[in-house]
Amino acid sequence: LDENEEDMPSRHQPTSADVARKAGVSRATVSVVLNGTQGNMRVSAATRQKVLAVAAELGYSPHPVAQALRRRQSRVIGFVPRSFHKLPFVLPIPYLLSIYVAQAATALRYHVVEVDDASRSGDELVRFLRSRRVGGVIFDAPDTPEAVRRVIAGQPSWLGEGLVPIVQLMRPQFAAETPTITVDARRGIDAAIDHLVDLGHRRIAFIGESGAHPVDRARRDYFLAALVRHGLECPPDYFQLGRAYSLEVGYSCTQVLLGLPERPTALFTASDTYALGALRALYEADVRVPDRMSVVSYDDAFAGHLYPPLTSVTQPLKEVATSAVSLLIDSIESVERAKTIAQVVLPTHLTVRGSTAAVRLS
Amino acid sequence: LDENEEDMPSRHQPTSADVARKAGVSRATVSVVLNGTQGNMRVSAATRQKVLAVAAELGYSPHPVAQALRRRQSRVIGFVPRSFHKLPFVLPIPYLLSIYVAQAATALRYHVVEVDDASRSGDELVRFLRSRRVGGVIFDAPDTPEAVRRVIAGQPSWLGEGLVPIVQLMRPQFAAETPTITVDARRGIDAAIDHLVDLGHRRIAFIGESGAHPVDRARRDYFLAALVRHGLECPPDYFQLGRAYSLEVGYSCTQVLLGLPERPTALFTASDTYALGALRALYEADVRVPDRMSVVSYDDAFAGHLYPPLTSVTQPLKEVATSAVSLLIDSIESVERAKTIAQVVLPTHLTVRGSTAAVRLS
DNA sequence: ATGAAAGCGCTAACAA
């Protein structure tokens, strides 16, 4: 009621000094107890108990900002999302990744600062990252190797010494020579084709992207290779390529396929987005899925929420994010730089839903 | 090449001391120049130029952690997402909000720490927020008033004095008596019904939620009120209520409507999720949209990406997030607490797409 | 096993 007492810890969050005073020890001891320095037998069991008890009683928790200043590391990592923020829910993968990255970082008591659209390119990016003192950077599918290299070059480092670690996700620029976390399409695509063939399909068409990036190549190549394994082949008419992962490409390629003298009975699309476009074209043409056409997509980003729910090749996005974060934080915290550049590859698998069925004999 | 020079700024990020030395002034002056203290005429134009030049040359930017420690405020806000993280893309609103909140905060040079699922409830939440020294908290649609109250009670504050400001979004617990940012369904719903009536519809059905929360009530009440304005009414059969915003409810309610002796010609659903379920039911029953049934949804979260793209009542999610962040930060930074509890209400509007058409005369 | 002292990089009072 009366505010002017002398040593009132008062309304402030308690500090280590408060704990020390009340426990009758020094602040140094409090720090040692709470941080359990490796040979933690430094402090006697008795004082240890005492300090812990007082800390709990006071609801003490160390001030993260002061810790960061003293330890000279801020437990902050930067996340640079792909330049994709335009197509909100047609492809939620970028959002999912950013959420999973944040979750994984939080679990390790790190913060994520996400670079916003404006400052994603050029020196602006380096300035931003530097001013925030990030301890490492995760790039999701950077547009160019330069974007990544600039961050590397913006160093000798803005923190202590050495370089700030960098990890690239999903669709890396290998020329930048950083560790990468990617996904291997093969297993999922193999399973998809096995599944279709098991259902009796022989005329299987493909809608994909024509790009030269390994990620795009993989989807095409593994599709073709899987057909070959079954002694099948893909006539050129059945192999439709577009120049972007857009709904429109999926739509128009499907129309082409439906106009063919001998229609395919199954369709594999290299992304959920294509599948969405395909579904529209099929709907308009009154070709029922899966009765008249089986559809398998790649991504499994929203495939399960369409009608019918799509059989799809599932990418382990959460694992990608988690490995990226732990790889990054490991190299932030390890004293010496690793000599080899880690290249983590995570497998895909097939998730069977309602868009595939046995081929109709009629 | 030789590392042991004396005053080598070296590989470290420059500090204000580096700038001060090189500019021949004191660190205090550097600080004043860079922070432009209100009566910024304190420092002469000459030294001002000098300092700015040196700072630019050295690529100096103040260490945010040191600033935070000294200024006793960390520029961090907490975001508590709704307990909804289960249904990833059936309803992306929670994700959008978290992204928009982060963007708005970044623009104001704040960080957001998002509370993760595990520690969303109970004392765990208070501990988390307190340990991170957040300067304020945004709740998205908290489950109970207690969740919010606990955070208020976990105070007399973990920062300086006074309470940590709190803002609730979208579906607040009014009993907790914090500022709120909500959306007014009326304008959008009025426009939706006007639109349908203009198209000749008279038999308009509703699928909604039966909850007692003002947000749920509003959607029901404004729908009915809008019909009344046009001299129409909604027979009980046309007024379908479920107990959750789930796809299944949308699906089964639509089946009920289709089984009615006199089918409605238009359908208003109180969420995108219902609309998705409705679309499935209509598809299966071969009722073409919009030829045989016009559909309007509420939310406009992913309505534009369905087939056909749905006419929908659009919620200004980005504005909600932006107002929340600026309201919160204003009250963090203002010295005295506002006496009145701000209740910001943002309007909705109708976005017309391809799921509505003139009623068929057949 | 413990405490004293120093200082991370910055800013705000107070002097000059």
Added chain:
DNA sequence: TTGTTAGCGCTTTCAT
């Protein structure tokens, strides 16, 4: 107009 001083809360040698 500018510089000096004194910390913010913490951790880490280095003494004891």
